Amino acid sequence: GQQLNQSPQSMFIQEGEDVSMNCTSSSIFNTWLWYKQDPGEGPVLLIALYKAGELTSNGRLTAQFGITRKDSFLNISASIPSDVGIYFCAGPMDSNYQLIWGAGTKLIIKP
Amino acid sequence: EAQVTQNPRYLITVTGKKLTVTCSQNMNHEYMSWYRQDPGLGLRQIYYSMNVEVTDKGDVPEGYKVSRKEKRNFPLILESPSPNQTSLYFCASSLSTVYTEAFFGQGTRLTVV
Secondary structure (H helix, E strand, O other): OEEEEOOEEEEEOOOOEEEEEEEEOOOOOOOOEEEEEEOOOOOEEEEEEEEOOEEEEEEEEEEOOOOOOOOOEEEOOOOOOHHHHHEEEEEEEEOOOOEEOOOOOEEEEOO | OOOOOEEOEEEOEEEOOOOEEEEEEEEEEOOEEEEEEEEOOOEEEEEEEOOOOOOEEEOOOOOOOEEEOOOOEEEEEEEOOOOHHOOEEEEEOOOOOOOOOEEEOOOOEEOOO
């Protein structure tokens, strides 16, 4: 079945550093979604991508829909303490009524 | 304020004792779903509902039931909870399909002993 592989699993970074994470699939997706989960909260949508090659920004966050439609990337520039949390990629399964989720990338900022 | 409300936030129960986790949304969304979140596995969908009286199984439906009698409510029922259902549960709603933004509740941490 469809699976999303998200990497890295976790990241320890210094405040001010740039962050990159990615999500890959063995099958084609026509939509990529990036969510962030703050500690103790439910996930919140950051960026939605609907077209291969699309590059979309939301403040310091930039996400790209891979040309092959089998991957997506999320970059965070100049990280700040409130960026800590778990970042998830997600995409619709073939049925269009179910989302499949990556396992998440946990971002930790070193003091 | 637009929101998805889950109750309870925390629950400890014993094996076999039926329980219900409630979920309510005030955004008039058609699509609602339940997820469980386990370390290293991300979010896995349990059940989803496209509209009133229309529900379907997600990836991990065994041991769970749902109902959608009203548009705003989508309760999750565990008829006979077992320890492997210890998890963090999230309810989510979105305007229509999965292509529209999903709004999540704050989660219910369930422990079955």
